[in-house]
Amino acid sequence: MKFKRLTALMLAGMMTLSLAACGGSASTTSGTSDTETKDSAEETTEAKDTDTAAGSDDKIVVWTLAADLEQFAARYTEETGKEVEVVVIAPADYPTKLTSALGAKSSEADVIVGEPQMLPNFFEAGFFDDLSQYNVDDYKDTIVDYVYEAGKDDQGIQRALSYQVTPGSIIYRRDLAKEIYGNDDPQFISEKFKDFDTILATAKEVKDAGYRIFSDTGNLRWYVNTQEPWVKDDVLNLSDTAIAYMDTAANLYQDELVAFAPEWSAAWYASMAGELPLNAGWSDLAELEGADMTQVFSYSLPSWGALIVRDNAADNKGNFGICKGPSSYFGGGTFLGISAYSEKKDAAWDFVKYCTLNDETAQWWLEKSNGDVVSNTAVLEANKDYTNESFGNQKTYEFYMGEAQNIDYSVKTKYDDTIGGFWGASIEAVQKGEMTKEEAIEDFYMQVEATFPEITVVR
Amino acid sequence: MTKKVNQTIIYLLLLLLSTICLLPFIMMLVNSTREGTDIMKSFTLIPGDYLIKNWEVVKENLNIPRGFANSIFISVLSTALAAYFSSLTAFGFAFYRFKGRKVIFTIIIVSMMIPAQLGLLGFYDLSMKLGLIDSFIPLIVPSIASPATVFFLRQYLLSVMPKSLLEAPRIDGASEFYIFHKIGLPIMSPGIATMAIGIFIGSWNSYLLPLVILNSQRKFTLPVMIASLNAVKNIAQNIGATYVAVAISVVPIIIVFCFCSKYIISSISSGSVKE
Numbered sequence: 001m002k003f004k005r006l007t008a009l010m011l012a013g014m015m016t017l018s019l020a021a022c023g024g025s026a027s028t029t030s031g032t033s034d035t036e037t038k039d040s041a042e043e044t045t046e047a048k049d050t051d052t053a054a055g056s057d058d059k060i061v062v063w064t065l066a067a068d069l070e071q072f073a074a075r076y077t078e079e080t081g082k083e084v085e086v087v088v089i090a091p092a093d094y095p096t097k098l099t100s101a102l103g104a105k106s107s108e109a110d111v112i113v114g115e116p117q118m119l120p121n122f123f124e125a126g127f128f129d130d131l132s133q134y135n136v137d138d139y140k141d142t143i144v145d146y147v148y149e150a151g152k153d154d155q156g157i158q159r160a161l162s163y164q165v166t167p168g169s170i171i172y173r174r175d176l177a178k179e180i181y182g183n184d185d186p187q188f189i190s191e192k193f194k195d196f197d198t199i200l201a202t203a204k205e206v207k208d209a210g211y212r213i214f215s216d217t218g219n220l221r222w223y224v225n226t227q228e229p230w231v232k233d234d235v236l237n238l239s240d241t242a243i244a245y246m247d248t249a250a251n252l253y254q255d256e257l258v259a260f261a262p263e264w265s266a267a268w269y270a271s272m273a274g275e276l277p278l279n280a281g282w283s284d285l286a287e288l289e290g291a292d293m294t295q296v297f298s299y300s301l302p303s304w305g306a307l308i309v310r311d312n313a314a315d316n317k318g319n320f321g322i323c324k325g326p327s328s329y330f331g332g333g334t335f336l337g338i339s340a341y342s343e344k345k346d347a348a349w350d351f352v353k354y355c356t357l358n359d360e361t362a363q364w365w366l367e368k369s370n371g372d373v374v375s376n377t378a379v380l381e382a383n384k385d386y387t388n389e390s391f392g393n394q395k396t397y398e399f400y401m402g403e404a405q406n407i408d409y410s411v412k413t414k415y416d417d418t419i420g421g422f423w424g425a426s427i428e429a430v431q432k433g434e435m436t437k438e439e440a441i442e443d444f445y446m447q448v449e450a451t452f453p454e455i456t457v458v459r
Numbered sequence: 460m461t462k463k464v465n466q467t468i469i470y471l472l473l474l475l476l477s478t479i480c481l482l483p484f485i486m487m488l489v490n491s492t493r494e495g496t497d498i499m500k501s502f503t504l505i506p507g508d509y510l511i512k513n514w515e516v517v518k519e520n521l522n523i524p525r526g527f528a529n530s531i532f533i534s535v536l537s538t539a540l541a542a543y544f545s546s547l548t549a550f551g552f553a554f555y556r557f558k559g560r561k562v563i564f565t566i567i568i569v570s571m572m573i574p575a576q577l578g579l580l581g582f583y584d585l586s587m588k589l590g591l592i593d594s595f596i597p598l599i600v601p602s603i604a605s606p607a608t609v610f611f612l613r614q615y616l617l618s619v620m621p622k623s624l625l626e627a628p629r630i631d632g633a634s635e636f637y638i639f640h641k642i643g644l645p646i647m648s649p650g651i652a653t654m655a656i657g658i659f660i661g662s663w664n665s666y667l668l669p670l671v672i673l674n675s676q677r678k679f680t681l682p683v684m685i686a687s688l689n690a691v692k693n694i695a696q697n698i699g700a701t702y703v704a705v706a707i708s709v710v711p712i713i714i715v716f717c718f719c720s721k722y723i724i725s726s727i728s729s730g731s732v733k734e
Contacts, residue, residue, distance in 0.1 A: 066690055067691040085675065091689055101592075103583075106583075106587055
């Protein structure tokens with residue numbers, strides 16, 4: 001008897017729900033996108049005539065891992081009247097989604113995006129369409145050079161563009177700088193971070209004053225191979241800076257010159273607002289009450305890191321300064337391109353152009369995002385005199401513009417991410433004393449050889 | 460005396476176990492009422508006063524009712540399909556002797572051991588060729604074939620249902636389907652309920668397949684929607700909001716579990732053959 005009641009209930013529930021769901025989808029789609037997806041699926045590769053008629057058929061679909069683009073799309077629709085559907089996908093799963101859909105040559109998405117470390121793989125798989133057919137070269141001077149270069153595949157074909165730049169910086173505590181050195185000028189502090197040896201010396205000075213230079217040794221990872229590539233003519237290149245990074249990291253770690261709070265840990269966030277316990281690691285702060293407290297002097301992060309520091313600074317807001325580290329680099333950023341299987345490439349290009357190459361959009365985004373550094377050179381130029389209250393009235397756009405222009409993109413290879421990861425693991429082994437320097441380097445060589453047979457390793 | 464000691468130990472152990480089970484859950488609820496930056500900095504069981512603000516962040520970024528409806532629609536339908544067709548198949552395997560039944564059953568068992576993720580790309584390709592991308596059909600219909608459920612229900616049937624129960628209705632002239640519906644299904648129902656919980660939870664929490672198959676934001680299921688909160692750059696703000704969204708998404712599972720587990724307990728004790 002009970003089972004009857006159960007089934008009856010389930011059936012009733014199902015019926016109401018299916019009614020609700022069907023009714024909902026019918027009213028919202030009004031037949032456009034549903035039929036469209038079916039059509040496009042059947043026709044797969046054969047790109048339809050791209051000149052699309054006006055109306056809702058014009059709607060383009062954007063698959064993104066950064067929710068920023070929703071705001072861009074809203075403004076685009078408002079200004080041009082063209083419809084854009086933005087689908088936001090969790091960043092970690094974005095490659096899975098894109099690979100399975102575009103691997104099957106699906107024409108669902110018109111505009112696709114990628115972060116620099118994903119781009120080489122996406123390019124190789126042929127997901128991003130060639131932008132040169134839209135005379136993208138005419139816009140070369142509109143955006144910062146390295147961003148333009150980063151959107152090229154290994155044949156030099158332009159496939160993606162970005163609306164932002166993400167140059168690196170040292171974000172330091174002005175109040176602590178005054179206390180330790182009696183000087184908080186960015187020029188002066190920059191000298192203290194000019195190379196790995198100087199950083200080690202600075203770390204000791206900072207520790208003598210009772211603070212720690214970085215939250216952990218990983219802060220230095222950005223500066224490896226910014227001047228020369230990891231792989232040159234298919235030969236692995238273990239540069240002097242990479243070795244220097246290993247030595248410095250081991251020294252910083254073993255002499256306890258860093259605070260041992262890993263990036264993204266609770267303690268790391270807390271350190272931006274003030275004191276943190278030494279040796280916090282990944283533990284919760286409440287467990288560490290009574291431990292020795294210290295403060296972190298600086299963070300080595302790309303421009304988006306400055307926003308994180310600012311947003312978590314609490315009472316320290318305005319107490320930070322920004323200066324140059326040992327070399328210029330960049331990290332992250334969202335790049336837009338056109339899906340090779342899109343059926344509305346012209347409309348897609350219009351949106352990509354609007355987001356990345358339009359002066360007004362760039363100026364709007366700079367204000368709207370409250371501090372994102374845009375890639376548009378004219379807009380950066382126009383804002384270079386803006387003084388940022390959160391960073392002691394420093395001219396942050398001017399700084400980041402300069403750094404962005406210093407970036408040498410030619411040293412980037414598609415191996416950087418993986419090889420950099422191996423090198424980081426080797427360094428970790430050395431600093432913890434699990435391996436000697438020689439063993440760790442040998443281990444690194446073996447990892448590279450095993451993963452990339454095409455790379456020659458010269459020992 | 461020893462009885463009392465034993466009992467105390469048992470109670471203590473049970474208490475410990477339930478604390479371990481419940482603590483993460485309570486923490487989730489507590490964290491959903493706290494500010495993102497606080498969550499990252501410290502750990503507490505005292506609720507904060509940030510629930511409304513977190514909820515506003517969720518509301519601003521996600522269409523929770525929509526995701527909820529989508530998830531319920533998919534989960535309920537696929538659970539119902541899986542339960543009905545699996546029990547039908549299990550009934551067949553348990554009571555009918557036909558050619559190749561051993562081979563087919565072996566194939567079913569073997570297919571249990573292949574992880575679903577392996578077939579993802581092929582499945583996507585197939586769905587696309589059939590024009591089913593961005594629709595719920597590829598998420599619901601394949602649940603008709605769930606080998607693990609068939610296997611479980613067959614073993615269950617063999618243990619609770621004697622063959623003689625089939626003979627009586629057959630003599631009375633009942634059709635085979637009638638026998639299945641009137642006698643097979645009710646006897647199997649505790650087993651079905653057990654499997655249904657698993658299928659429902661699995662379908663409700665399923666992430667990879669809907670992520671890949673669904674393309675329009677309004678068709679997203681709840682887990683896919685919640686994960687997309689990560690794409691909003693302000694990480695600190697998100698954490699509290701994510702907790703709220705997850706807390707909401709757990710509600711149906713709790714309801715289903717309460718409902719079904721009560722049902723299992725009440726009927727698992729009543730056998731088919733009355734002594």
